[in-house]
Structure formats: C-alpha cells, structure tokens
Amino acid sequence: MPSELDLHYPPDSCPFCNIASAFPSPSFQSRSRASTSSSSSRVESLIDCVPSDAASNHEKTTPSSFIILASQDVIAFLDILPMTRGHVLVATRNHRVKVEDMRGEEGREMGFWLPVLARVVSRVSGSTDYNIVQNNGARAAQVVPHVHFHIIPRPETMPQIKNKSWTMFGRGQRDDLDDEEGASLAAEMRRVLREELQKMESAPKL
Template sequence: MVNELDLHYPPDTCPFCNIAAAFPVPSRRLWTSPFVDVADAVPIERESDPEKTSPSSFVVLAAKDVVAFLDILPMTKGHLLVATREHRVKVSDVEAEESRDMGFWLPILARVVSQVTGVTDYNIVQNNGARAAQVVPHVHFHIIPRPETMPQIQNKSWTMFGRGQRDELDDEDGASIAKEMRQMLRSELSIMDRRANAPKL
C-alpha cells in the first residue's frame, strides 16, 4: 500500500510515467517471456526523439516492464536510470514479473554503460522513500559510472545516493550518448542470442 507521505506528486504527473507513456512497447512485440523479442525493446532512431517529453528524455530501453533513460542531472557521464514502466513507489510495490524483467535488464545495461563510457567501476543504487534520498517516488535504479577522476562534489557523504552538486545534461551530449548506448545494447543482445543458439558440444 502506498504511503501518502511518500508521494511528492500524483502518479499522473510523474516524470518517469510520462517517459514510459511517450515510449510505449509497440504492439508487434510478443513478450511471451523476457527472452522473446528483446531486441525490439531497444527503440530505433525514429522512435527515439528526445522531445517526446518535456524536459527531453534520452531513452535507451523501452521494454515490457522496464524503461531506461539518461539522468538529466547526471553525476558522471553515462549516468543511467532504469525504472519500472508502471508507477511503483518502492521496491516493495514491484510485482514478480516486473522484478524478473528488471533482473534481466540490469546486468545487460551495466555492461552497456561500462562499454560506452570506458569505465569499469560503477554503483547501482536504488532508494526507497524521502528519508532514503528518493527524489522521484517511482522505483528506479541508478547505474553511475565511477571514473578514476570524479567531478568535485561538495557533499561527498551523499554522492552515492545521487545528491550533491550536479549539472544538467546537455541535449546534444544526451542524444549522442543515448544513441551510442542503444547501438551497444543491440550488439550485446545479438551476442547473447548467438550464445543461446550456439550448438551444444
């Protein structure tokens, strides 16, 4: 049950719900399991217009139960958010099928973030409730690359949780990074498909 104190605004004004609605799952997708038609979950370029939402959203993944997009206030280059498609406030609200889909995509997206940024160390952070530093009351995981040289952040105790000094994502940079991530994600899925279908010795 949703605690009213955890709702900063109603779900119909949730920015993550707006992104999910702007990047729906096309009806051609079968989705009989998380492993069917996964490549279709990566939007093609004509489906990836950042201006479908305001502010712009740089979407990397639009799967059945999960959407992934760049943080518009990134801590580091390539800071990616992975959210439930449906409005769920806390992890305890997430349903079993959504959990399976999230579990399928998180490691793949972590590899994509590492490959695109060239940074092999990263945090995966998920906050539940305002006292736990959750700013948007919609379940989402942060994949935050940790390069050798970190930007100077004033409040270091909060850097793991996404607070501190952060600059807005430049639209041109966002479009470029998201495009590269989508390409890398397609490549990752292709490799996984080949491995899954390789003849067993």
C-alpha cells in the same frame, strides 16, 4: 500502506510515467516471439525493445528524455542531472512507488535488464567501476517516487571528490545534461545495447 512522505508526487504528474507513455513497449506481436523456443526469435524480441533513432526523439517529453530501452515492464533513460557521464536510470514502466510494490513479472524483467544495461554503461562510459543504487522513500533520498535504479559510472579520476558533496545517493553537485550530448550518448548506448543482446544468440546455454 504509503506514508505521507511518499505522496509528494501525484502519479498523474510523475515524470517517469510521462516517459513511459511517450515511448511505448513493442507491439504484442513482437513481444510474443520471446516465448518461442528459437534463440534468434528471443533475441529479435529483445532488440525490438530498443527504440530506433527515429523513434527516440528526446523532445517527446518536457523536460527532454533520452531513451535507451522501452520494454514491456522496464524503461531506461539517461539521468538529466547526471553525476557522471553515462548515468542511467532504469525504472518500472508502471507506476510503482517502492520495490515492495513491484509485481513478480516486473522484478524478473528488471533482474534481466540490469546486468545487460550495466555492461552497456561500462562499455560506453569506459569505466569498469560503477554503482547501482536504488532508494525507497523520501527519507532514503528517493526524489521521484517511482521505482528506479541508478547505474552510475565511477571514472578513475574525479577531481576534488573530498571537497564536493558527491554521494552515491543522488545528491551533490550535478549539471544539466545538454540536449545534443544527451541525444548522441543515448544513441550510442542503444547501439551498444543491441550489440550486447545480439551476443545472446550465440551464447552457450547454462
């Protein structure tokens, strides 16, 4: 049962739900390929979840959203108040307030995409170190009550860290993401994500 602190953002005005609506998942026909035995068909189905540049117009939502992934149960996009360059949010497509509210298939899909997106963030940001942070509830610093994971690159040098409130929980000094920079960065992440997925076709089976 959600507490009063969890109800400060009605689902019908949830910004993450707006992003999910603006960037739908692939068609059923495309997704159905994932259930076939062909490795190439599965990879093609996964790549279908990466929106094309033409379909990724950041002006589809207000404020702008810079989409990277739009799968059946998971969406990923740039944080518009990034802590570092390449700060990505990975959220459930459906409105789930806390991790405990996620369904089994959502958890499985999230578990698949998180390591893949972590590799993408690491490659594009050039940072081999990163945090994956997930908050549940207002007292745990969850600002938007919709399940999401932060992938936050940790570059080698961060000037005057000790003098700033720069924490792993999403608070501190954060600047708005410029639209032009956001569009360019998201496009690069989509390109690298497609490359990472393509590698799976030739990867050895476990």
